[in-house]
Amino acid sequence: MDTEHSPHHKTVAILSRGDATARRDATPQNSRFIRVFEALSAVGIEARPVVYDEAFADAVRNELLAVDGVLVWVDPIHQGKTRSALDPLLREIAAQGPWVSADPDIILKMGVKEVLYRTRHLGWGGDTHRYDSADAFRIEFPSRLRAGGPRVIKQNRGNGGQGVWKVEALPDTDTEVRVLHALRGSRPEEMPLDSFIARCESYFGWGGCIIDQAFQPRLPEGMIRCYMSGSKVAGFGHQLIKALMPPPAEGPDAPEAQPGSRMMHGPDASLFQTLRRSMEDKWTPQLMETLDIDEASLPVIWDADFLYGPRDSAGADTHVLCEINASSCFAIPDEAPAAIARTVKDRILQNQRAGSG
Template sequence: MDTERHPSPRQTLAILSRGDAAACRDTTAQNSRFVRVFEALAALGIDAHPVIYDESFADAVRDQLLAADGVLVWVDPIHQGKTRAELDPLLRDVAAQGPWVSAHPDVILKMGVKEVLYRTRHLGWGADTHRYDSAAAFRAEFPSRLRAHGPRVLKQNRGNGGQGVWKVEALPHTNETVRVLHAQRGSRPEDIRFDELVARCEPYFGWGGCIIDQAFQPRLPDGMIRCYMSGARVAGFGHQVIKALIPPPPEGPDAPEAQPGPRIMHGPDAPPFQALRRSMEDEWTPQMMETLGIDELSLPVIWDADFLYGPPDAAGADTYVLCEINASSCFAIPEEAPAAIARTVTHRLLRSQEARSG
């Protein structure tokens, strides 16, 4: 007999993603990119349906979300020039009126932005990290840090896909010019005046409020490990050889050698990542929650922490440096993740139902 408690059949879940009017008209659970998530939710008795968001029909989206008991959100911070500037207030309003929302915009502003790298720099995943709150502070403080500590990586506070992420290197015999490489695919190194770098970065203060500055990690060519989390538990891993912030070969950024490798997905029990799993579940996630003031029920149903390899420790074991947390739109995901999402959703809906009825 199945003794697991399930939400009432009357409860519904909206899965929100960005799209145009055609996507709004044509998207179904069966043809959605989240089809495996829909299937896992249905297997636990949760009635989920897709909702497509665009600013041009935001009022209709609001009505659909208010009719649901819960909302899962998959919308990037920046997509084809559009931001979440209008969506986030809508989601706050929906959550205030009753439906449970994951990830809530206020939680994203704590953990799903680059500032988390600065606020949690004291944890085991931390590195040499600084924050600039204005263009004036950046102009005054960054050059000496670059000279003293070697290559740096600048990151706008809110972004995705490498947008607003720059590797910066000092050049010999000059303080006026620096070498920069944007993390977006197809970029080439450029030698530009420092004033030009300041001008490129200045808009980031308006959108995200700050710029984060981390030491460049020399083991970047060894790849990035993406640790997928559902709530406070690991749901899987992905390992990928990345090419962002690595100068392209002489053939140029479009050459095959300049392209990132495939992300190889692994389940949560994959042997190579068990030390990282223990650190995430037993130490770093609880410590992050305490530092940021986030309770476990507010953690996103699906999020990921991206790690680069740090220097080996005294015993020769790998260390890991956090380079980003994705909490706005974590996809693609390992094949084990939809079931983990469904389990977490079941628990959250029950708790939300109990809170409303209590």
């Protein structure tokens, strides 16, 4: 029997961005997703690497139409390129039959900074505001900054710290601020507040809005990354981060701050079981209800990044959501590839049953 056309033979494309050389040389064995390829194979799914760039989008389209599902690992911004051409292509693919994760429209609901504002009423929320225009930002932000202490400004779509700024008013002035970009290697700058506001105006283009959160003083204690496959926790990562922290020394000879290594943990790690229960039992269902997302549409792999918030009256930790990653969630814990494979298998079967119905 020709297994390629067997109804029991399932194929998945693992889509990532790269140039023509990367496309030519791509194999499961030399891919950074090799453990995902192996896990998919273990559940009977053939996975194929597909490398995307706008220059050969038509060839990619033909490859994606030939598989049962597409797993997408493409950042919102990469070396100046956005997903403005890729997202319509993925919508086109999904409309013609193959199942796609994460769906671009789901990313626009949960994988953007606006989700911090839309879900601020959940237990992970906090002092969060949204500016829908440059005029609103210019009018509302200065008084909020003066009244509430340091703020964190975030462009709606981005990755790697791009468009994320800590902003604090300088003492004895209403017009000067100190800002620090979360992009690696950035150093504090002092400038007029009007100049910083003007610098951020471009964020209202592709992203559409700016999100403003209170700075969390417990940032030096690190960030907890809760990895999810669908609605279930697939693991955790804990990292001491340098972003939005001042460098240890000033001057041109100061060493560049580097992020700390992320310690990975499985879903059963005892240290994070309170957070796991909150994510699985409360926050993810509430997220789905708030954003009108059904469980079958949740990304196969996504993560929610938390900072430590103020301790509660009993002295227990609280957690404040600072980002959800749904476009390109990687690296992942050792336990996550198997969770991805199980979810992929279930989703492809669901998609095919829906298509035959």
